[in-house]
Amino acid sequence: MHGPAGRVAILADQCVQCGLCLPVCPTYALDRNEAESPRGRIAIASALARGLAEPTRELREHLDHCLGCLNCEKACPANVKYGELLIETRALLGPAPQRPRQLLNLAVRPVLMRILRRIAGWLALPRWKGWLARQLPEASPWHAALLIMSADAPAPPVQSDNRNTGQPRLALFPGCVASVDDAEAQQAAVTLLQAVGFQVSVLPAFCCGAMDLHGGATQGAEQAARRVRQAWDTSSATQLVSVTPGCLGTLRRALPGVPVADPLALLATRTESLQFRPLAQRVAVHLPCTQINVARSDSTLLQLLRRVPELDVMPMPRPPHCCGAAGSHLLEFPERAAQLRGATLQQASTLDPQQLLSSNIGCRLHLAAGIEEHGLPWPTRHPLSLLAQQLITTEPKQESP
Structure with missing residues (x-):
């Protein structure tokens, strides 16, 4: 054959x-x-x-x-x-018959997403999205999409700090959904990386092609891979980073031979440069499948969080082994995804957290929708956002050439 x-x-x-x-x-x-x-x-x-x-x-x-x-x-x-x-x-x-093409085409366009989110804010859509979702069948992708819509206005797009001179050593890949809903975490990554001496530039925001690649849409995945290579070739960086573990495998596939890393892995090499203010809180740490099996930075994440004085870091038990978000799965099979999410949140409740941390934007939006549905008092954040919030800032240490 x-x-x-x-x-x-x-x-x-x-x-x-x-x-x-x-x-x-x-x-x-x-x-x-x-x-x-x-x-x-x-x-x-x-x-x-x-x-x-x-x-x-x-x-x-x-x-x-x-x-x-x-x-x-x-x-x-x-x-x-x-x-x-x-x-x-x-x-x-080829792509599955139930693939929600219109929704996915929207999700991979960050500029359009920001405009629509702004319009939704003007219309106070987050306040009545639950009512609107209930008018749709639970198996509808639009039902799931409404429920995962964040009530918060998106943070401004991530910017690199130009205080360092010379060519940037790291390029941050913002992605699509993450560039809108995880902009705070991306800015946190820049802050933390520069605090330990790395120079960081930011690539344009666009989709890496992960959802097309995993959905059988070969042509779309190849187009995205070409765009990734073009952006990388003009970056003058030596290493690529993404705060979204779900993007790492696709970026590595598009850029064979290029070091593509989770920022956590780089921060772990210079932990002596990081000092944090105390935070007397108990946090449940959800470890996305891609963080464990692709980025392989789960133990590094826990070690960094435990450097924050007084922070009670509680990794969520496994099983369950997946929250059910899984890229576009939460839109294609929302009822199955909700079952898996329910088991995950049940495990989180055993920890009695004050906050839930998760590093993958799809997982966090999916879990936040379940938290809101059940009236649980847990704000959700990217772990990097918490680390940057507690960081004791000093003059950035210059990396030696």
Whole structure:
């Protein structure tokens, strides 16, 4: 076999069908159905690639339900590249019928999103979005989109500080949704990185292509990858950073050979330069799947937060293994996503937090919608925002050439 189908077949053949992935799969835990497990999905992908099964709506739905959390890759003794297999299989099938194209086209346009958010603020839409959402079916992507809309006005776009001279060493990738709803965290990243001596520039805000890549929209993903490469080539930086773990894998795919990192990993190399004011609070720390399995900065995050005096840092228990946001999954399958979110918030409630931290914007908006729905008194923030808030600022230390 050759071409995309051949690649899927080769990747599927690496699976030894041991089943060690089943206990860490959130969708298998939800359904207890073999077809909703990594092992089952690999068998489906293999059959589709070899022409032994037709891509019916019912069959491909099992593939579309996958959250792409990659817990299975960590558990796999055969080192199956499940994430790559899922991307290749979805590319082979093309975008799913239920993919909310209009919503996603809006989400990947930061300028338009800011304009619409401003108009929504003028109309006081956040105050009556719940009523409007209730007029729509719970399975509607627009129902989910309304509920995750933040009531806060978006922060101004992130700006780098030009006090440092010379060529920037780091380039910050703002992304699309994150550039609007996580601008505060991106500014916090710049503040923290400059505090430990890095020079930071900011790339234009646009989508990295993650949702297209994972949704089988190959052409859109390739266009986004080209735009990423063009922006990187003009940046004069030596390393790329993103505060959104969900973007890291796609950025690394677009820029092979370029160091693409979570800012936490860089801050951890210079923790001696960071001093924080005390904060007597208990915070629940939600660790997104991509932070654990792609960025692999979960332990680094907890170590940095524990440098804040008096801060009671409580990582949320696992399982559950995923909150259900998973890129566009919360829009495509809002009822399933709400079930997974409910289990996550139930675990958070056992910690009795005063604040909930999560580093992935999709996860945080999804969790915040559940928190609002249940009337829970937990504000949500990016961990970098908290760290920058408590930072004791000094003159920035210049990085040696």
